[in-house]
Amino acid sequence: MLNAHDILETIHMIQDENLDVRTITMGISLLDCAHSDLSVTCDKVYDKITRYAEHLVRTGEDIEKEYGIPIINKRISITPAAMVLAACDNKDAVKLAHTLERAAVTCGVNFLGGYSALVQKGFGPGDCELMESIPQALAETEHICSSVNIGSTKAGINMDAVAMMGRIVKQTAELTADRQCIGAAKLVVFCNAPEDNPFMAGAFHGPGEPDVEVNVGVSGPGVVRAALAKAGDCDLTAVADIIKKTAFKITRMGQLVATEASRRLGVPFGIVDLSLAPTPAVGDSVAHILEEIGLESCGGYGTTAALALLNDAVKKGGVMASSHVGGLSGAFIPVTEDAGMIAAATSGALKLEKLEAMTAVCSVGLDMINIPGDTTPEVISAIIADEAAIGMVNSKTTAVRVIPAIGKQAGDVLSFGGLLGEGPVMPVNTASPARFIERGGRIPAPMQSLKN
Amino acid sequence: MKRAVITVIGQDAVGILAAVSGKCAEHKVNVLEVTQSVLQDLFAMIMMADVSACDIPFAEFGEQLAAMGRDRGLSVQAVNAEVFDAMHTI
Numbered sequence: 001m002l003n004a005h006d007i008l009e010t011i012h013m014i015q016d017e018n019l020d021v022r023t024i025t026m027g028i029s030l031l032d033c034a035h036s037d038l039s040v041t042c043d044k045v046y047d048k049i050t051r052y053a054e055h056l057v058r059t060g061e062d063i064e065k066e067y068g069i070p071i072i073n074k075r076i077s078i079t080p081a082a083m084v085l086a087a088c089d090n091k092d093a094v095k096l097a098h099t100l101e102r103a104a105v106t107c108g109v110n111f112l113g114g115y116s117a118l119v120q121k122g123f124g125p126g127d128c129e130l131m132e133s134i135p136q137a138l139a140e141t142e143h144i145c146s147s148v149n150i151g152s153t154k155a156g157i158n159m160d161a162v163a164m165m166g167r168i169v170k171q172t173a174e175l176t177a178d179r180q181c182i183g184a185a186k187l188v189v190f191c192n193a194p195e196d197n198p199f200m201a202g203a204f205h206g207p208g209e210p211d212v213e214v215n216v217g218v219s220g221p222g223v224v225r226a227a228l229a230k231a232g233d234c235d236l237t238a239v240a241d242i243i244k245k246t247a248f249k250i251t252r253m254g255q256l257v258a259t260e261a262s263r264r265l266g267v268p269f270g271i272v273d274l275s276l277a278p279t280p281a282v283g284d285s286v287a288h289i290l291e292e293i294g295l296e297s298c299g300g301y302g303t304t305a306a307l308a309l310l311n312d313a314v315k316k317g318g319v320m321a322s323s324h325v326g327g328l329s330g331a332f333i334p335v336t337e338d339a340g341m342i343a344a345a346t347s348g349a350l351k352l353e354k355l356e357a358m359t360a361v362c363s364v365g366l367d368m369i370n371i372p373g374d375t376t377p378e379v380i381s382a383i384i385a386d387e388a389a390i391g392m393v394n395s396k397t398t399a400v401r402v403i404p405a406i407g408k409q410a411g412d413v414l415s416f417g418g419l420l421g422e423g424p425v426m427p428v429n430t431a432s433p434a435r436f437i438e439r440g441g442r443i444p445a446p447m448q449s450l451k452n
Numbered sequence: 453m454k455r456a457v458i459t460v461i462g463q464d465a466v467g468i469l470a471a472v473s474g475k476c477a478e479h480k481v482n483v484l485e486v487t488q489s490v491l492q493d494l495f496a497m498i499m500m501a502d503v504s505a506c507d508i509p510f511a512e513f514g515e516q517l518a519a520m521g522r523d524r525g526l527s528v529q530a531v532n533a534e535v536f537d538a539m540h541t542i
Binding site (some may be wrong): 004005006007008011062065066067068069249252253255256 | 530
């Protein structure tokens with residue numbers, strides 16, 4: 001039998017502590033849409049997405065009402081678009097991007113991810129065309145998210161792709177300079193990209209996934225912070241225990257929503273992503289959890305250790321609560337999307353170098369960071385290479401989503417609105433890595449790759 | 453049996469229980485159990501109800517209760533009981 005305390009705890013979490021399901025993401029394979037004629041491909045892509053995801057948004061809203069749990073986003077992820085484009089004689093990727101945008105609007109989803117290429121070991125047919133089209137595609141669409149995987153523990157790092165991406169990130173920002181450079185906020189460069197990630201901007205539906213599936217991303221930094229605040233002075237063993245218990249509850253709710261969405265849509269359940277995903281809303285911040293653990297400000301010494309504890313405890317609590325765990329699963333640290341991170345970056349307590357250290361122990365990487373508009377493509381490439389190296393050596397996902405703030409300097413502000421938030425432009429070390437980046441080639445896979 | 457948990461949170465007042473159970477009766481929802489508690493100085497009533505025979509879609513029933521609560525300055529929610537089972541039982 002349920003007891004009153006448990007029921008009120010749940011109601012309190014939803015009403016006052018921002019507990020929600022962050023996203024239901026339907027992954028759709030487009031491999032069977034590839035055709036030598038690009039127009040035929042586009043028609044098949046549009047038909048398949050709108051047929052499979054026709055009821056996605058309505059189903060999400062129904063579950064939201066019946067279970068009393070806010071489901072913030074309904075999204076679609078697709079087979080990396082470069083794979084679909086590979087078969088086309090005319091590789092005009094932007095045309096495909098416009099088709100995807102039309103499908104996203106018809107389905108009513110918040111974002112469609114998978115305008116992507118996987119080039120960790122080299123470029124296949126369609127990969128270069130897709131990558132070169134990213135700036136224009138993101139400037140001319142609203143709902144499309146793009147990602148490129150440039151490295152992995154198994155394959156090493158494709159430094160030719162890294163060099164390209166530094167330039168492409170900068171161009172993407174330039175083409176959307178009149179809109180706060182928002183294009184770059186929808187572009188992620190990955191190392192070890194997961195194939196079933198439901199979170200944007202990095203979601204895509206990997207080639208090893210089924211025809212269609214439903215993946216769910218939970219959230220709830222506010223709930224974790226509130227649970228720690230209630231516990232008061234306890235040692236770090238107890239802190240880890242509280243986080244585990246809270247993560248278990250949050251994930252069980254995500255699992256319930258995932259199972260129900262899968263049943264109603266008649267689509268297999270894929271995974272639950274255990275990530276703690278912040279929003280700019282007050283009380284929904286990962287940085288504030290770190291501060292609740294005992295730091296004066298996120299970014300000070302102790303941040304990496306506290307984040308390591310948090311990330312590990314979230315996984316330990318969540319993994320038992322779900323039948324299949326996947327995606328990124330950990331704590332996110334997107335600077336402009338987290339009220340505590342924004343405050344710490346503005347005050348100068350949180351610096352780029354500390355963020356890089358933090359990415360070694362949490363689930364993603366340098367995420368949603370505004371950098372000065374005059375940062376050179378080579379420096380952006382080198383930022384990507386450093387992050388990829390951390391991911392490659394530690395067999396974990398890392399990513400870079402930096403936004404060159406065109407025409408702005410350190411201390412200025414970029415404001416995207418909505419879940420993407422706003423934040424200060426952070427200073428970047430400008431010592432030139434140009435010669436290193438120009439060398440090109442591949443960084444060989446590390447010893448860790450030789451597990452067989 | 454499809455169970456729902458109805459929670460009423462707000463300032464205590466005469467007739468809350470009658471109003472909520474009246475709405476349940478109107479839509480053939482059977483009240484199984486009622487408990488009261490105090491949460492941060494606020495009145496909290498929790499009802500367990502069987503909604504299998506509810507004559508309107510459950511989401512709509514929940515919306516009617518919420519609207520009735522808003523008129524009285526109360527937060528009223530009807531939630532599928534599976535949510536609480538999932539979160540609080542192993």
